[in-house]
Amino acid sequence: MLQIPMNTDPDFAMAGGRLAERDLLIEVDDLRTHFFGGAGSIRAVDGVSFSIPRGKTVCVVGESGSGKSITGRSILNQVPRGGRIVSGAIRYRPDPAAPAIDLASLDPRGRDMRAIRGAQIGLISQEPMAALSPVHTIGNQMMEVIRLHLKMGKKEAREHAIETLALVGIPRPAERMDSYAFQFSGGMRQRVCIALALACRPKLLIADEPTTALDVTTQANILDLLGSLQAEFGLSVLFVTHDLGVVAEIADEVVVMYVGRVVEAGDVDTIFHAPAHPYTKALLQSVPRMHGQPTERLAIIEGMVPSRFARPQGCSFHPRCKQARAGLCDQRDPQSVGIGDGHVVSCLLYEGGQ
């Protein structure tokens, strides 16, 4: 087996495994978001730490139930009903010189959070039709956000809205201001959502599966658009997806999640070409290849994602892991260890002295 130099210093792992200080917009530190209900509590996000550097794209990858969407929602401090952030910090540093704001400690409905949400942190979601109002014109919806956050007058807000629609590539934006959501095609609707999210020129864009419902050709255009907007505004993007192809295309850094925890994080080339965690490796192998012999059988991960109510003891992945060791992986919780610059893995195989 390849010997990887290891640094098990907990501070090193805490700092995202990085030796050099980085300009971070968001630092998520041991975030826990739990849901409480009749059937017991669900630990949707259970001790997640990662960071988003300014101007970069971080992709959160995982299967359904991995907590990737709830992580995104937690940063917005907008956890769906029944859930709340239990502990942990989300340090948000809009100004590198000023002290960080802990978003997790703000009241989700309070004035401070509402001033940040939608203005400094935008969201685009998977289903643009559900995100847009069916009974208000696009112009109305755009102007509402702009007037609320940017304190502009009607006329000024209208101009700003038209400018933003033009920016995301809506043809004849001034005319389309009076259209309704249903009058747009799927791809155009997603562009409108992006325009809404970008109307106040946010610092961070949270994109929750924004291209999953779109065709590949449309998806390619939307990804191009996000890339060019990012270059133009120095926007940081947290991109939540299950599609590894999209990740390979746009990510600077990748966070792989499994049942509410980060199993591996690192820069995109490392994750794709030198993955360390057995789950990441298996996930990459289970995607049908676009090259090589097509008839070969797909590698699969045996079993399924564990129920959110009955998380396995020890490492959550051990029942499906080919490298699991009895008496160890089913007992001990793995800690994250840094195994390279920016490369963090949470697996007992990499913990020192084993």
Place this chain on the structure above:
Amino acid sequence: MAVSQTPRSPLLELKDLRMHFPIRKGAFRHVVGHVKAVDGVSLRVEDGETLGIVGESGCGKSTLARTVLRIYQPTSGEIRYRDRSGGTVDLAALSGPALDEIHRDLRMVFQDPQSSLNPRLPVIDIIGEVLSVNGIVKGRELEHRVADLMLSVGLRPEYMRRYPHAFSGGERQRIGIARALASNPRLVIADEAVSALDVSVQAQTINLLQDLQEQFGLTYLFVAHDLSVVRHISDNIAVMYVGRVVEKAPTELIFSRPLHPYTEALLSAVPIADPRLRRHGTRIRLAGEVADPAHPPPGCPFHPRCRYATELCRQELPVLRTITADGHAAACHHAESLSLNPFADRTVPEFN
């Protein structure tokens, strides 16, 4: 796997199939136009093959699948199906009991395992319905049969009294597959059957579909938008655009030697799980939207988005014709003269 050459007719043959939906307006519901969802499709599906049908949303691929199953009454054309006795019937002309008979042979797996299973029925009724309705088996025997089916798709038979909500997405899709298999079908139409599943579950389901095909000698009509999945599972691929098949060929040829500019653009848009390819090659970006099937542009429906379009393309509709001897057909006036980028251009050598 090569399909042996037999003189008999194909299992399924579509001849100039059209499915036009009327657009009605006004107090008297006048027909003011037609949505030409499927507009002159001719395809052959041989025994035991998997024919993949790809295209963007709105290209008519799902309508085609549903028309073959006779969920819709086609506007014109033939759906020639070779039944178990060896005779050929035209499904488009069938109705009533004769069609019910055929529906045991032709089954469908749907995209959304959530909405395609009745939440008020236990799994035994969902899977066994086709058997009990047709009076094939009853009582204890039905239970055995359902248990067998559940085992063959990798579900535990003890769970047959449970309701769909108690299963995960992947398991629900397996229930859908077991239901499709219940009547010993010959042709299974899978409409985006793995699109809603997670990556690891998707791989399991694809493998399962392939195992079942081998085990039961099934023929698949596999409708999907994900080209990597279609490439993996299909023997042949038909690419659809605005109700028509624009290219059809054995899978490898579609990827190594596309003959239609739309196929080229589609291949170029597929994201690949390899970050190094980002800095590689050029992408073709399709401008504009898929043409409206109610008002397709004159000439080739793809010409407004095609970077090779000429005056001829704006005026004359190209028909699907065989271009090369290895069964590669395309509907493009310039198929012989264009040299399009194959998918292989975007790949780099494997390394580990």
